[in-house]
Amino acid sequence: MAVYTDVAADELADFLSQYDLGELLSYKGIAEGVENSNFLLHTTKGSFILTLYEKRVAKNDLPFFLALMTHLAEHGVNCPLPVKGRDGEALRELSGRPAAIITFLEGVWPRKPNAAHCAGVGEGLARMHLAGANFAIRRANALSVAGWRPLFDAAASRADEVQPGLRAFLAAELDYLASGVWPTNLPEGVIHADLFNDNVFFLGDKLSGIIDFTFACNDMLAYDVAICLNAWCFEPDHSFNVTKARAFLNAYGRVRKLSEAEEAALPLLARGAAIRFLLTRLVDWLNVPPGALVRPKDPLEYVRKLRFHQSVSSVRDYGLMPSGLVA
């Protein structure tokens, strides 16, 4: 939760005069998102989200994110549509930060997701993967295998302060994942890469919005599936809920069928997804700046999740009947 950069009312009114969005009625900094400053605007034309991109987001990536949202929204995905100014540009500057306005999506993110939510996410993720297929711009995933080692190096010397033995546990897992086992020939495309429950809105049980594309990139589509298994299918006590996983995977499969190779790779991809979030959380945990406005998330949650995936032998353990057997 954070607003890192405040905006003066007259500055914002000037900024809005470049758009066809009517008069400013109000704006409130919203306590969601940890990377950027977000404001909910009311204008005489409706509700919008204003984002000021803070330094943690690379400026060069912003055209990718905005073009992707535009592409997806135009291809039927329930995601925010970047609003263009009268000059045709969606990206400009405000208070010394790159800034953009996107449409506001009604809906609430589920604090306690149920199986119906997981099914909604599965369907929505698959639709997003299909809609992204012909998106032209590419962005590498900086947080895949090659990106994990530098994170580990940054945190290793103090990892055991967080949990005794954590350093060795992480080192062994990284060695394994870097030993040539990581899949390379699975279908690729645009992935969200951060589809946690606070990035998915519902009205009732119906998915009404997918937001926050600041980690979106090109990678294996099944890796996005593996991230969601981590993000949606564990209980608050970190136990795996196979009913939710089955609902998620079946709903995904009805829209975009996972290949046998993708299914077979899922346990490994889930281990990778777990260590990715474990490492970024660990680095954040060990580097809380003085006066931080954001409480870091607990990295140890992902130790538990990673151990679970290490114990998985096939997608059966995720509630899915392997395709090979169904055929």
Add this chain to the structure above:
Amino acid sequence: MAVYTDVAADELADFLSQYDLGELLSYKGIAEGVENSNFLLHTTKGSFILTLYEKRVAKNDLPFFLALMTHLAEHGVNCPLPVKGRDGEALRELSGRPAAIITFLEGVWPRKPNAAHCAGVGEGLARMHLAGANFAIRRANALSVAGWRPLFDAAASRADEVQPGLRAFLAAELDYLASGVWPTNLPEGVIHADLFNDNVFFLGDKLSGIIDFTFACNDMLAYDVAICLNAWCFEPDHSFNVTKARAFLNAYGRVRKLSEAEEAALPLLARGAAIRFLLTRLVDWLNVPPGALVRPKDPLEYVRKLRFHQSVSSVRDYGLMPSGLVA
């Protein structure tokens, strides 16, 4: 900026079912207010603010705040109107906290107030004082003279860490203000007691809302005027802007004329107001809890303001021609 308590979507939907506010469309924690958790709700009936009152606000005071807002809104003040549930109650409980829904006011608070804003505040404050005249419930001001000494005692031993000599400076001022000089016979009524710029909304130059009555109480009306002199009429470099003060005081006086006694007391009341905010900020500054989500405000700003008021000899220095001379 803070949301201390999050609310689950199903909990909130249950809560809303006690009102006639239609269906929940969305809710966002908003990064304003340091005492409570506030959410901006969209329902099929419009926009509303949901407040969860955190422990710093005494539960016994909540009926006063809600009844006061209702009274003021019904007497023409642009302030939020508490929304009653079907049972006629505005105050209930959510996520283990006392909670209330109030109407949402459009408008933006001025980050850089100009003289027109100050005039708007003067007029609005005077109207609020008149509208509060026949409000029946009473609440003592816990942060007047008698409340300052305990704050000083809590901070004194470490005051010089913040600025060398601060302890002696505060002790001398408190001794002076407690020496029998503090006025006792000025007109009293309901005061806002915290009318800073983030609590006043404007649409253009027109005041559209006065919010956050969590410090409202009964006290001398001119003390509220003195608080606003501190809150609105200094520049970011802490210099006093007499043009803004004149605009504020003249606008106030056109709606509710200050008596000669009130005018004469203004420099002293302004010293009291300055030390009140100096002390609470100092205590907060010295007591930032680990993991705090709120950056404490700088107490030294009020040392500068207090020194200015100590140098004032009459309301002339605030830009006002004393009433006695005008007559």
